Amino acid sequence: MADETRESAQTTPPEEADADVRALRARFGGAVLAARAHRGQIAVELAAPALLEAARFLRDERGFKLLSYVAGVDCLELPSPHRFKASYALLDLGRAKRLRLEVPCGDDLEPRLPSVASVWPAAACHESEAYDLVGIVFEGHPNLERILTPEGFEGHPHRKDFDVSAEAVEFTFRPTPEGKPEAKA
């Protein structure tokens, strides 16, 4: 029995040998910015404008019915031309095949991406999390809001430049019709 890591290293397909990568390239051409195979896993870098259509294509024509997660990544300290990217892990159950989509956000200051919640409803909660922690705004999201950090929290804690030393511990009150209740002296 071959060890799993060694086995995956041997079967690592050259990026173009992968049928899904070829299909994506044939369909979306220049929108497929790059394709990588690393440790037996395939990642495709895709331009943001093509994301929604590519998501539909992958779901309906390539069988990627399950979206595992959407992760926002701050690439500040990585050798990357873009500051933010989102990573989408897809799974085709029939072929037991996984594919990772990586979509860089064009704007470093106000990262925006189209939401894929209309393709995979599962994306909604993950996108909310990525918005909360990394600050990527997903356009067309049914209800984009902070879900992990407390109400009134400022900043996006998973950004690399988030100041972790200066966290204000605050006990907030839910505003009442009369306004914020005053703390007792």
Next chain:
Amino acid sequence: MVQEAQKSPLDSDLLGPIRTESLTLNMGPQHPSTHGVLRLVLEMEGENVTSCKPVIGYLHTGIEKNMEVKTYNKALTMTDRMDYLAPMSNNLGYVLAVERLLGLEIPRRCRWLRVLLAELTRIQSHLVWLGTHGLDLGAMTVFLYCFREREVILKIFEKVAGVRMMTSYFRVGGVARTPYPEFFDDCRRFLSDFPERVDEYEELLTDNPIYRRRTEGVCVFPAERALAWGVTGPSLRASGVDYDIRKKEPYTGYEEFQFEVPLGRNGDVLDRYLVRIAEMRQSHRICMQALEGMPEGPLMAADPKVVPPPKEQLAHDMEALIHHFKIFTEGYHVPAGEVYQAIESPRGELGYYVISDGSPKPYKVKVRAPSFANLFALPEFTRGALVGDMVAAIGSIDIVLGEIDR
């Protein structure tokens, strides 16, 4: 009778027509049947739930952010604090991800030991689920029975790892230490009568008319919709979708074991119960195989840069001392790259997306928590349910808020 009622002083002429309005009901965060600090905002039309909105974050402690400032070894201890009911599964997912980044080869004995412990973890996690789910529906006895068996497993964990729950036993390149001499005997003793114990639980619930009426046809997950919502694990298999990562993308040597993947048909609460009960029996089967065929050989990977040397060597081997010092101060450098490692945790697809920039600390760790996706699928499938059924529904997806909030 009807005419008399119309003449009574409580007639609608006096009080006006009966007015109905939808009601917003706040369930949780401190509620015994939300399995942790979960708040659900329910919109009610009479007894029926018209919409349900999970509110999370009460346990958010920034574990993923915290892992970024720790070496790979130290970050490991954060993992079992997420899903505290399945610590070994969390450890396993993380070490597999890091080992994949390193390209590290793990000895066969270690892989089998990991399978054995991961399956014991599945059993004990399912036991907590079964006990609390029974408790939610008013079956108190099951809880006591389940915790009796769970205690035995936790004792084994304590003896093997030193800690009952936060085990951190699996390490990158192997395990924390050699199992104690009677470890395999203890496992064998526990497993020898476990199937009969499962029979006992089933006697209490499976054909119990009260239990069946609370669960049959309740909170049905149609397979296609469940997939679209990212539901995984036993909750997905109860809808008849045959996908178990242990079978389809075997890791840590699962391809060497014979077991079946239990499937449900209707996708209701009852099916999710039946699937988990059957999974406990399959886990027992895997554990028995692991005990029977446990291979001999080294337990740790042969990579002195990653795996700390045995303590005895430090006294007389200069190289070993240097490696030991390097590993525990600076840590080991992991080649730059990104991997996503998914495993079948007791709750579903648990994945670690780890990005390395080549330094001894992970650049980014994203945990794909099965409970997170399963919970956010719940509103779709509980529309129109009764409040009482909400309790059954929450119990049936087996969530742990620690891994949802991280």
